[in-house]
Amino acid sequence: MSPFKDLKLALEVLNQEGTYSEGDTVIGTLSFSLKSDTKVKSISVKAKGDANVHWTEGIGEDEETYSAHERYFKIKEYLVAKSPGGTVLPQGAHNINFTLKIPQGEMPSSFKGENGKIVYMVEAKISRSWRWPSSVTTEIKFVSKSFPSIHQAMHPLTGSVDKELGTFSKGQLQMTASVNRGVCFPGETLSAYARICNSSSKNVKPKFSLHRKIVYRVKKHTKTSDKVIFKMVGDPITPRSEVTVPCAVKIPVDAVYTLHNCQIISVEYYLKVYLDVSFAFDPEVVFPLLVVPSNLVHAQLNEEVGHI
Template sequence: MPASKELTLTYNVLNDENTFSEGDTLTGRVTLTLAKDTKVKSLFVKVKGDANVHWTEGSGDDKKSYSAFRRYFKLKEYLIPQVSKDTVLPQGIHTFNFRIKMPQGNMPSSFKGRYGKIVYMLEAKMCRSWRMDCEVQTEFSFASKSIPAFGQLMFPQERSVEKEMGLFSKGQVQMAATVDRRAYAPGETVAVVAKVSNPSSQKMTPKFTLKQKVMYFANGSTKTSEKTICKMVGDVITPETEQTVTCPVEIPSDLGQTIHNCDIISVDYYLKVYLDISFASDPEIKFPLVIIPPGFSSVPQPGGAVGLYPPGAVGGPSNSDFPPPAVPVEPYPVPFGPGACRYPAAPDPAQQSDMRSGYNNPLPQQASPYAHPFSVFSSSSAHQQPPSAPPMFQQGDEPPSYMSLFPPSEESPTGSNAK
């Protein structure tokens, strides 16, 4: 009869999302069930965070593999220390409590993609002399709260585009669009407003698409994967009309965070607003979005600091080492429920403005502090406005990155099979 019948591992959750962050304390218990008295060399729990990427290209003799590995931390706590003489545990059930404080630092959130992943693992292992080790492990979700310049992500974005219709219809289509801010948590709603001027004889349909772009880096090469998260379609805009379209786009509750603090995996999101026109090039606007963890304030705190919900609030840690905020959060008002794009009532003529400027009160701009090297957009001229607020970008510009202060480091030669 084997000496060890069962080894189990459980941990205590801190919040409704079952996530941990920098500085949080991970607590739990290890239960060991023994069928007879057993000599144990050691028993310990281990917590680690690793990132891996791997892909292959080509075939046959031209086939080449790319891989990279990063370790962010590894912590170990002995429940039965390893000494010169084995420890004898009597028959029965033995329970050991553990408590491990997560390190501080700039570590990326959990992620699993097509060519790589960022995984945080909790493991318990019992070692016996002249016997195979008995171990059990479980993953836990890590939500990074390392977000520099958070307050600057809470300002609205405004962009505009103009397109000539081409051969089948004359005229220049103009579209100006805004979103209420740049940073969103899963489950929140992006309030999108698009103002369209259609002087042509063509009808067109406004569409709104939330996209994810993932880039993997290994051995000096890059692999890119892009997918559509959700898509919404508005009503047709008839020829020779001007209309304003409001479309609330809900961020899926299970959507992963933006990741720019891992040098082998980056995860970006953007919202594409475009006009679907038959037999013509579709005018489009792209807004970069930053997905932040639940529990962050939706309103910038004084001085641009990051605010958290108080313990016990929805999405906030109930047993966390992070300090509580000073001010609770009010959600951003959305005129319509998720899943519907609507045309609001005709605006007051006194409030209408020239389509080339986009809106009555255009937001001021200043030089951008962002310069992330891995961007999803190409560069062109920017919409110029007087400086005094965080930057807004004209269609075609390089979008900002909230992790521009942490550029990817050079690839290390570490193998992908590290333990």
């Protein structure tokens, strides 16, 4: 039975979101109590970041398993250093403070998905001779400072498509679509619209769908999940008419951030604006979107206002 009671790790909160990023210092306390004097070999604390993917395909003899791992950093400090004869800790309560500095460098944000995860954690371990070590871990929420092309994505995105109908109907469809920004944050609402000129003989229905695409990679093998996380269907547009359809695109509050700087997991978002045409290929316009922390969007907006 372990003599270490109430073994806990407590970390100081650096910001309102409780997140950590590259270059931050993790400040914490390891606490425990001892009913009697106890000899230890060492007490250490470490922080590390790892990405893992895993999935299987096929069944029986044809089953294949794919897995991959990436390590971003591992740092370790001794709170009680190793010594030849060990160190005796006195009976009573113990609170040991520590600091661990996360390295600089581009690292991906925390992520958990069906076939992979990116996890950052702090672990403390108490080692004794001829005994199993006592340990405690706590996970930290890591948010990368590296997101691509936020400045360029702050501007409106516009695209157009034309389609000539034939076989089952005649005429032409024209659509111009736009979204107010190519970058957003979880919980935000973007403004989009589609201007449709229906010069055909058919009813068409405008649709807006927000997709989250996750790709897991193991060498040349990939496993992809493409999920619609928001959808809006407009009213049918009658033949020989021109209509502008607005759409408030709601980004889910729990949307994970765009993930572009991990070799084995990526997360992308795109908004698809299209016309549902029966018995024909749907004309569509697709906009890539970046989902990033709200403070990055607000900082960029403030910077642009300051330049006006």
